[in-house]
Amino acid sequence: MLRCAVLDDYQGVALGLADWSRVRAESFREHFGRPDDLVAAIRDCEIVVAMRERTPFPAELFDRLPNLRLLVTTGMRNASIDLAAAREHGVTVCGTGSISTPPVELTWALILGLTRHLVSESAAMRAGGPWQHTIGTDLHGRTLGLVGLGKIGERVAAVGRAFGMDVVAWSAHLTEERAAAAGARLAPDLDALLSGSDVVSVHVVLGDRTRGLIGKRELALMKPTAYLINTARAAIVDQDALAAALRAGRIAGAGLDVFDLEPLPEGHELRTLPNVLATPHLGYVTELNYGTYFREAVEDIDAFIDGAPIRVLSP
Known part of the structure; x- marks a missing residue:
């Protein structure tokens, strides 16, 4: 079973908002401000779910995550992910819907x-x-x-x-x-x-x-x-x-x-x-948005496991 890390789940709600049964999911409430701490926490994971731009994924981070195969970001736009570097490292990046x-x-x-x-x-x-x-x-x-x-x-x-x-x-x-x-x-x-x-x-x-x-x-x-x-x-x-x-x-x-x-x-x-x-970046932090984020994140994961990724983001 693939390992999945859900980052920056400040409220600790992600795992209760969707069916993660096809992966071994772990949610992290704390924010990893230092790259070394982030790598130590997720280096063995094949899948990572990122909450918006809370945790950047620059090119050098992909170098340190050789097991990573799928990166899901909530929302369909994330300026903090180096999409070109992800593609070079064979990492598929997918997004989710959001409510405006x-x-x-x-x-x-x-x-x-x-x-x-x-x-x-x-x-x-x-x-x-x-x-x-x-x-x-x-x-x-x-x-x-x-x-x-x-x-x-x-x-x-x-x-x-x-x-x-x-x-x-x-x-x-x-x-x-x-x-x-x-x-x-x-x-x-x-x-x-x-x-x-x-x-x-x-x-x-x-x-x-x-x-x-x-x-x-x-x-x-x-x-x-x-x-x-x-x-x-x-x-x-x-x-x-x-x-x-x-x-x-x-x-x-x-x-x-x-x-x-x-x-x-x-x-x-x-x-x-x-x-x-x-306010502490609350703009998108609502029940409906979070439900959409994590439900569609799991849809992305399931589609990837089935060999037909959806909502793929391109550089």
Whole structure:
């Protein structure tokens, strides 16, 4: 029976969400931050299931896993896997489906939490502190700027319109017609979107052209009263530049679900800055998504064992 490692199962739920009976599966709740620790844990496994980008698989890691034959990633896109190296080492890489609504919901949780100061107000209630010590920001009549208008961005736009916001959007290939179909106006360029928006939410795919898309110069264009939300990928925004802008009060705040290094180290300033609402990459962590991930991961495994791999990812 093939051995299968399920990585980064923080909640310890993977083995109960699907039928793993055709493999000898072991779930690891702890995150292996050091490659040596990861290799020691999975070197004998023929199959590995990776949760999104939590554990990278660069070329050098495949060199150290000679038994690996199948790597399953939850979702159909994983920028942290070197697909070319996997193919060179004879490793099949497969993906799973995912649901686009959970990141939308978390995006709005962050927006509302920031603009209505829910964390500080709730903390004051628990601690017996001052009653009603902040003044919230109205969303009705304000401008929501979306960097990216794909499946997730479209849904975020719909909620923004329901709040009575003026929705503008931009991405490199977005057209006026496509933006209008989603109920948004096309911004002339990224600079115009950043300078004119009260809430900026990032929803583009991470790639060579979007890595570092929003840096020090771009952050300086934002209103000092504006909020930045990133539930997409950390590398799209220069994290150091963002931390500096938040520290200096150059923008009102940020809602962040993604970070350059995850788990975010204890003591990192993005955990403690008062104008940051941070969550531990919860965008996709819901019952329906996890059910889809692990059920389809097992489908991938069974198909591979039967000699007919499905949902294969190509370099």
